[in-house]
Amino acid sequence: MKRTDQRAIAEFFQGGGEIRRCEDPVRVSEQELFEYLAKCGLSVKFFPGEPRPYGCNGKRLNMGSLLRLANEQRSIQHFPPLML
Numbered sequence: 001m002k003r004t005d006q007r008a009i010a011e012f013f014q015g016g017g018e019i020r021r022c023e024d025p026v027r028v029s030e031q032e033l034f035e036y037l038a039k040c041g042l043s044v045k046f047f048p049g050e051p052r053p054y055g056c057n058g059k060r061l062n063m064g065s066l067l068r069l070a071n072e073q074r075s076i077q078h079f080p081p082l083m084l
Helices: 003-014 030-039 063-076
Strands: 054-056 059-061
């Protein structure tokens, strides 16, 4: 291991960093994803025929972006990630 890598790892732990095991993702349907986002206070609107057919928080998103948004919320809440 390079000395710079060792230093970076040591600084990570000294700064309070920790290593956690990632939990297995929870498989959900698209509808369950929309329901979860709604529970988080994020409403999703559908715009058919568009390359980014979903609107949320003033942004146009695709399904992958909605999933990332949901998983950011789940990470904050210390829940396992979602998977379609």
